[in-house]
Amino acid sequence: MISISNPGGRNSLSGKMMCELADAVDVLQAWEGGAGVVLHGENGFFCAGADLKVAAQHMLGPSENGMGEEMSYLMHHTTSRLRALPLISVAAIEGAAVGGGAELATACDFRVMAKDSYIRFVHALLSVVPGWGGGTRLTKIVGRRDALRIVCTADKIHADQAMAFGLCDEVVETSTDTVKVATGFLQKLTANSTAATRALKTVVSQADDDAYRPSLNHEHDVFSRMWGNKASAEQIGKGGASARKGD
């Protein structure tokens, strides 16, 4: 299990937490006896993306100093390694997965969502594109037209709608049961021999990955140009998507 915890910031990720996530993926890469992993956020919330309080300090300072490019590089690398693990991965989503948090959810093979939770690609509201590889992965999961609907509207995608888009694999009625249901979901997929499950994951992952890397590189270049430009810095200085409460 990977747990995300930043209770004061709706589990948004500081630079240190991004490094810790990379370390957690290192540990899973070295775990030869495993077949599956659940990713979840503590305190009833999945993840609110990048820590905008830290980002705003950089952007409103003398220069943005390439922070967006470095963050995007690290998170592309980490989420791609998570996705490629020879383990079946399930994101257990309570509360919401917002911005980079939505992107993180797409790095898992499956998503189990509490009925009252939602996924929201807020990037358009911040005048940026996804920066953690989530634009590429979302398109692979839901297809071109629905991906455009989701990223261009920046709408909240509630669990039932996510299910209709193919972005959610199971809806959990009682949110406090989400990790338990995600674990049960995982157990069904990993019930056969561990060696076979691991090998099957690598076969399916490899088959699915032809266009993944070039698309990720493009996403990284676009994000790096846009993060820290005037429009994004203004919006991030106001608290990101939370400046648009009520929609």
Ligand SMILES: CCC(=O)SCCNC(=O)CCNC(=O)[C@H](O)C(C)(C)COP(=O)(O)OP(=O)(O)OC[C@H]1O[C@@H](n2cnc3c(N)ncnc32)[C@H](O)[C@@H]1OP(=O)(O)O
């Ligand atoms: C890769 C690019 C990216 O990830 S860019 C980041 C995109 N993320 C966002 O724009 C999320 C902005 N936050 C929000 O929309 C809302 O806070 C969400 C996450 C929906 C939660 O709403 P709600 O449950 O009403 O809580 P709230 O707004 O009162 O927030 C509670 C405290 O958490 C903080 N918080 C929230 N998100 C972040 C974040 N991304 N970075 C840093 N802090 C965050 C809020 O500022 C608030 O803090 P405080 O209690 O006012 O000190």
